[in-house]
Amino acid sequence: MSLRMALLGLLSVSGPASGYDLTKLFESTINHAWQARHSQIYPELNKLAADGLVTVEEEGPRGRKTYTITEEGSRTIREWMLTTGPARSARDEKTLRAFLLPTLKPEEALEVLRETVRECEAKLAVLEEIERRPSRPRTAGFGRYALDLGLRHTRMMRDWAAETAEEIERASRS
Amino acid sequence: MSLRMALLGLLSVSGPASGYDLTKLFESTINHAWQARHSQIYPELNKLAADGLVTVEEEGPRGRKTYTITEEGSRTIREWMLTTGPARSARDEKTLRAFLLPTLKPEEALEVLRETVRECEAKLAVLEEIERRPSRPRTAGFGRYALDLGLRHTRMMRDWAAETAEEIERASRS
DNA sequence: AATCTCATGTAAATAGTTACATGATTTT
DNA sequence: AAAATCATGTAACTATTTACATGAGATT
Incomplete structure (x- = not known):
């Protein structure tokens, strides 16, 4: 559907x-x-x-x-x-990987998280570039919401990865 | 896979x-x-x-x-x-709906956004409750990351919906 | 005794991916 | 002339959902 x-x-x-x-x-x-x-x-x-x-x-x-x-x-x-229905399918392989982080050794988990931070930053650069350039009028409103959510989502993911990496680092030092 | x-x-x-x-x-x-x-x-x-x-x-x-x-x-x-591969499937019906918001009239879009805010807040309440109660040791580390990401994601969505609603309201008043 | 929860499965239909197939128009 | 892009489609396979089917053990 x-x-x-x-x-x-x-x-x-x-x-x-x-x-x-x-x-x-x-x-x-x-x-x-x-x-x-x-x-x-x-x-x-x-x-x-x-x-x-x-x-x-x-x-x-x-x-x-x-x-x-x-x-x-x-x-x-x-x-x-x-139609408001709570039956919304949501699948995100990146988030799934995040959940399964504890299957790895701390050093490995750290490497994955750092890679995630890098990926998010690359994606942010692309999205911020799109944000700067004026869009064609036909898709203007549409692009606005899409872009804003995309930016927020990517920043959230980046911050989570960075802060979780820090936390794991701190824990493994003690 | x-x-x-x-x-x-x-x-x-x-x-x-x-x-x-x-x-x-x-x-x-x-x-x-x-x-x-x-x-x-x-x-x-x-x-x-x-x-x-x-x-x-x-x-x-x-x-x-x-x-x-x-x-x-x-x-x-x-x-x-x-394995780091950018080939990650991501599907989110809620985000899809957000993208398609411009198909609605401003008042209708507002109603959808307000409903989203309510849903996020209900979900946050559940997640914050889980956060408060101590988890069984077997799934502790696992639950930590999952829960943290879930909380961040839900807060991000709530804030986006609330701020977008405000923006639409402001635009429709002028 | 009835109801609830535990517990596993299969069948049919829909959704989604990967690979194959073809050909027209435009650009270099 | 060759290469890139435009343009549509199908076939086979894999993934997912919905509905059907069954029965054991625990609780009220």
Whole structure:
């Protein structure tokens, strides 16, 4: 269901787009909250069209199909957004690794944490660069929230890794 | 692969356990980073046993099987933990919803954000309660990192939702 | 005796990944 | 002319969810 909603959401906020566009949009916007390959996106768009939630308004060169969200599609995404249910799937391999840190010896755990700090800082540099450059008006509002959450999440992770490393270091010295 | 590693990790840190125990451990510890039902856990444990990464050392009443991690299992989890690869899957439906907030009208988005704040605060109360009560020695180190990250994540989310709500309110007043 | 919790499993369906397949248009 | 990018798709495999199925032991 989430993939459907992600696609409807992107079409709703960014306007009409092709499967190819959506694949790239996925990568450049919601990538850190949800991932999908073109091999999953194309069939899903066909299903969405069959269900009347999107339409192909335009066919361009190289077989390009431009999808547009329909009234029914808009109603569907709106209802999903307003549905409050605690049944939210959350999977994060990085966090999983963090949980399993105690399986390692202190020196090994330290190395993993330091690597995490480095990765977070690299990601922060990218996100802060995006923050500085003005975005195209079409995705402005959308990008704002996404970016802000991404920045906060990455900083949180970096701080946790750094402080946990310090704690382990202190403990192993005593 | 992640489910295998989660199971090996839990067995490594918490000691021998049954599929039933592991199902509950999953829920009570790494639930916010990874989920798995018993219908996925039981077959995976059988595969792990077939691959020699765990053994059934003990069979109890009601067909209970107590799994223990083997030397090879320990080597496997250790290698996975030390492998740094940027190929980490991360899926979070809550964050996805946050991204799609611009599909809603400001008043609706506000309501969703306020609900998010309430949910985070409820979750924080639970986590802070766990933090206060002393844990059993067997899962102490494990619980520490998991809990700390969970607390930080939930606070980050709450603050983001609250501040974003304020921002939308300010914007809609002008 | 009934109900609850412990305990394990399988089957069917949906979701997601990896690999294969093809061809048009644009850029160098 | 070659290489890069645009563009869509399918097949096979793996992962995950939902629903079905069963029975033992403990508690009320």
